[in-house]
Amino acid sequence: xxxxxxxxxxxxxxxxxxxxxxxxxxxxxxxxxxxxxxxxxxxxxxxxxxxxxxxxxxxxxxxxxxxxxxxxxxxxxxxxxxxxxxxxxxxxxxxxxxxxxxxxxxxxxxxxxxxxxxxxxxxxxxxxxxxxxxxxxxxxxxxxxxxxxxxxxxxxxxxxxxxxxxxxxxxxxxxxxxxxxxxxxxxxxxxxxxxxxxxxxxxxxxxx
Amino acid sequence: xxxxxxxxxxxxxxxxxxxxxxxxxxxxxxxxxxxxxxxxxxxxxxxxxxxxxxxxxxxxxxxxxxxxxxxxxxxxxxxxxxxxxxxxxxxxxxxxxxxxxxxxxxxxxxxxxxxxxxxxxxxxxxxxxxxxxxxxxxxxxxxxxxxxxxxxxxxxxxxxxxxxxxxxxxxxxxxxxxxxxxxxxxxxxxxxxxxxxxxxxxxxxxxxxxxxxxxxxxxxxxxxxxxxxxxxxxxxxxxxxxxxxxxxxxxxxxxxxxxxxxxxxxxxxxxxxxxxxxxxxxxxxxxxxxxxxxxxxxxxxxxxxxxxxxxxxxxxxxxxxxxxxxxxxxxxxxxxxxxxxxxxxxxxxxxxxxxxxxxxxxxxxxxxxxxxxxxxxxxxxxxxxxxxxxxxxxxxxxxxxxxxxxxxxxxxxxxxxxxxxxxxxxxxxxxxxxxxxxxxxxxxxxxxxxxxxxxxxxxxxxxxxxxx
Numbered sequence: 233x234x235x236x237x238x239x240x241x242x243x244x245x246x247x248x249x250x251x252x253x254x255x256x257x258x259x260x261x262x263x264x265x266x267x268x269x270x271x272x273x274x275x276x277x278x279x280x281x282x283x284x285x286x287x288x289x290x291x292x293x294x295x296x297x298x299x300x301x302x303x304x305x306x307x308x309x310x311x312x313x314x315x316x317x318x319x320x321x322x323x324x325x326x327x328x329x330x331x332x333x334x335x336x337x338x339x340x341x342x343x344x345x346x347x348x349x350x351x352x353x354x355x356x357x358x359x360x361x362x363x364x365x366x367x368x369x370x371x372x373x374x375x376x377x378x379x380x381x382x383x384x385x386x387x388x389x390x391x392x393x394x395x396x397x398x399x400x401x402x403x404x405x406x407x408x409x410x411x412x413x414x415x416x417x418x419x420x421x422x423x424x425x426x427x428x429x430x431x432x433x434x435x436x437x438x439x440x
Numbered sequence: 441x442x443x444x445x446x447x448x449x450x451x452x453x454x455x456x457x458x459x460x461x462x463x464x465x466x467x468x469x470x471x472x473x474x475x476x477x478x479x480x481x482x483x484x485x486x487x488x489x490x491x492x493x494x495x496x497x498x499x500x501x502x503x504x505x506x507x508x509x510x511x512x513x514x515x516x517x518x519x520x521x522x523x524x525x526x527x528x529x530x531x532x533x534x535x536x537x538x539x540x541x542x543x544x545x546x547x548x549x550x551x552x553x554x555x556x557x558x559x560x561x562x563x564x565x566x567x568x569x570x571x572x573x574x575x576x577x578x579x580x581x582x583x584x585x586x587x588x589x590x591x592x593x594x595x596x597x598x599x600x601x602x603x604x605x606x607x608x609x610x611x612x613x614x615x616x617x618x619x620x621x622x623x624x625x626x627x628x629x630x631x632x633x634x635x636x637x638x639x640x641x642x643x644x645x646x647x648x649x650x651x652x653x654x655x656x657x658x659x660x661x662x663x664x665x666x667x668x669x670x671x672x673x674x675x676x677x678x679x680x681x682x683x684x685x686x687x688x689x690x691x692x693x694x695x696x697x698x699x700x701x702x703x704x705x706x707x708x709x710x711x712x713x714x715x716x717x718x719x720x721x722x723x724x725x726x727x728x729x730x731x732x733x734x735x736x737x738x739x740x741x742x743x744x745x746x747x748x749x750x751x752x753x754x755x756x757x758x759x760x761x762x763x764x765x766x767x768x769x770x771x772x773x774x775x776x777x778x779x780x781x782x783x784x785x786x787x788x789x790x791x792x793x794x795x796x797x798x799x800x801x802x803x804x805x806x807x808x809x810x811x812x813x814x815x816x817x818x819x820x821x822x823x824x825x826x827x828x829x830x831x832x833x834x835x836x837x838x839x840x841x842x843x844x845x846x847x848x849x850x851x852x853x854x855x856x857x858x859x860x861x862x863x864x865x866x867x868x869x870x871x872x873x874x875x876x877x878x879x880x881x882x883x884x885x886x887x888x889x890x891x892x893x894x895x896x897x898x899x900x901x902x903x904x905x906x907x908x
Contacts, residue, residue: 258732261732261735261736261739262728262731262732262735264735264738264739265728265730265731265732265734265735266731268523268524268527268731268734268735268738269527269731271520271523271524271707272524272527272707272710272711272714273707273711274707275520275524275701275703275704275706275707275708276704276707276708276710276711278704279694279700279701279704279705279707279708280708282700283699293517296517296520296703297515297516297517297520298515299520300514300515300516300519300520301511301514301515303514303523303735303738303739303742304510304514304738304739304742304743304746305510305514305739305742306735306739307735307736307738307739308739308743310735310736310739311736311739311740311743312472314736316736316737316739316740317472317473317474317475317740317743317744318472318473318474318740318744318794318796318797319467319470319471319472319473319476319797320467320468320470320473320792320793320797321470322468322792323468323469323470324469324470335469335470336470338469339466339469339470339471339472342466342471342475342479343471343472343475343479345479346475346478346479346482347475349482349503349506349507350478350482350506350507350510352503352507353503353504353505353506353507353508354507354508354510354511355507356503356504356507357504357507357508357511378511378515379511382510382511386510
């Protein structure tokens with residue numbers, strides 16, 4: 233079920249920054265995906281090992297718990313860039329031009345504010361674990377890396393939000409029709425058309 | 441009295457109402473749900489602690505408290521199930537299951553009146569269950585099933601309707617990510633919820649199937665059955681569709697038999713589908729795309745979870761859920777009427793909002809009220825308002841509310857499944873699809889009524905596991 237979002241591009245500084253930054257976000261998101269993949273292998277090995285050889289992976293629960301923060305946070309900026317965090321767009325989808333860009337700008341500014349708060353708060357949380365040397369219950373894995381990933385990923389998100397603020401501010405100033413670097417709102421019909429398109433592409437590649 | 445004093449002196453329920461109103465405002469102006477909840481939660485904590493300790497200390501305490509939540513709430517063993525279920529969905533797409541499933545269903549049930557419709561119902565149900573993706577299932581089957589049905593002379597609207605409706609069977613039959621999310625939010629056993637969804641999901645599919653047979657026998661020129669398959673041909677079609685049964689079977693056996701945790705079951709399922717997809721020619725490009733999409737969807741879900749739990753942390757100080765429960769239980773209306781009103785409001789809300797966001801946002805307040813309405817958490821079936829124990833109600837309500845949320849995928853104005861089917865098939869309009877799903881919509885209402893009247897359908901399997 234591949235999906236894509238329309239984000240206009242041109243050769244402006246903003247659009248180039250957007251695309252360059254997207255490469256970093258994609259890499260982090262892929263890393264999250266690889267961790268999910270490893271989690272699947274770990275759990276499969278654990279359960280098959282127990283069934284077949286009466287042996288389980290040492291510290292299985294610790295590994296799973298520690299991996300969760302990486303899965304949940306590494307892709308957070310990538311998801312934001314593609315407009316993947318859900319929202320209710322019943323109101324904003326009716327706005328046009330400056331009203332729309334202004335509302336979006338306010339929305340992203342608020343998100344940035346709470347992200348900054350959380351970066352500070354989660355850094356403190358990490359720092360406590362790091363200085364106290366907290367470790368997991370079963371096999372004494374250090375906990376701080378999983379706690380560190382939260383402020384790091386949120387910082388990546390904060391920079392993405394700043395890029396979007398730039399994008400919306402520019403769209404507002406220029407009253408742009410096709411602004412670059414920001415995800416655009418799509419109504420149900422457009423989402424459906426895209427979904428239909430992706431199904432077509434895949435079946436053409438004979439994946440069934 | 442100035443504003444600061446007024447705010448400092450407000451009672452906690454008042455603060456709860458203001459903050460919740462603020463959150464709704466943020467959601468209406470289009471702030472991403474996860475962040476709207478987090479902003480409101482933090483603002484609420486700041487308000488409560490500033491009133492208690494003054495601004496500077498209050499700010500520091502709220503930052504520290506808020507800062508622990510994202511990490512601590514997602515680092516849970518129970519949540520690790522979600523990415524495995526999502527990965528199954530994306531891999532299933534590449535594993536060649538859709539056509540094989542449809543072919544098998546056609547050979548086995550095609551002889552029934554309206555046979556192609558019945559085959560479509562069961563194959564969409566199977567694929568939707570495993571992929572967990574309603575909309576994508578409808579999109580895929582619109583390409584596979586509709587052309588065949590049209591070729592055999594089936595009514596265009598009906599053919600489109602059955603595909604759109606069939607997709608909604610995704611959320612009850614295991615693996616179901618949305619039931620996992622429900623279980624985690626209401627702190628109920630994940631396995632119990634997954635098992636509870638199985639029979640209602642099956643009943644839904646059977647009701648759909650029965651409806652097709654009924655329509656085919658009562659209407660003229662509806663569409664012919666497909667006969668002439670030998671038993672040999674039938675059995676030959678089974679292996680291709682087997683991974684679907686394997687995934688559902690593994691999850692049920694692991695959880696019901698207690699031989700594996702839900703995450704292990706999900707991982708094993710993903711592993712099998714992965715092998716299948718590799719055999720069907722999936723390579724790094726497709727695997728990479730599956731992983732990227734799985735991570736994106738997982739991140740989306742986890743973000744709402746920690747965002748909402750930040751808001752819930754604040755609610756713990758404001759006791760809004762308690763006040764809401766008190767108000768609901770004091771109403772001069774039968775508990776069943778209140779339950780139905782709540783379900784109807786979910787139907788309305790679902791027209792504007794994604795099911796996961798809707799459930800996560802509302803459950804922290806609505807769920808305690810449902811439990812209170814029934815007579816409390818520890819109530820026995822005999823003393824309760826709905827005739828179901830406290831544990832039973834938490835499972836039963838989950839199944840009904842999830843079924844309700846899925847219903848919104850085939851109702852106007854959003855009805856995404858209908859738009860998708862119309863998008864894939866140029867020969868059908870959105871209006872055609874909405875007309876075609878009408879009988880299925882009625883069938884769904886019937887299913888919900890049956891599940892409300894006969895909670896045993898939901899509670900039988902969890903009951904056998906000891907959740908009574």
